[in-house]
Amino acid sequence: MGLFTGLLTLPLAPVRGTMWIAEQIAAEAERELRGETSARRRLVAAERQLELGLLSLEEYEAIEDEALAQIEEEEERQEWAT
Secondary structure, eight states: OOHHHHHHTGGGHHHHHHHHHHHHHHHHHHHHHHSTTOHHHHHHHHHHHHHHTSSOHHHHHHHHHHHHHHHHHHHHHHHHHO
8 A cells, every 4th residue: 555545545544444354253252152162062072972972971961061151141142142
C-alpha cells in the first residue's frame, strides 16, 4: 500500500479494525465448535473407544460425566446470553 493510498483510505481504518475483530471472533467460535476439545466430540470419541474395548466402563463414565457437565455449562451460558 502506497503513501497516497494509505492516506486516502485512512478514514476506513475503524471499519477495517471492526471487520478484523469480527473475523477473529468468528474464527475463535469456529475453533471452539469444531475443535478436538469439544465436549460432544469427546463424548462420541469415548463412546467409540468403549465399543471397541479401548476404554473400560469406569473410564468412559468419567469422560461422560465431564463432557455432560461441560455441555450443561455451555447451555446455561447460552441461556444467560439470550
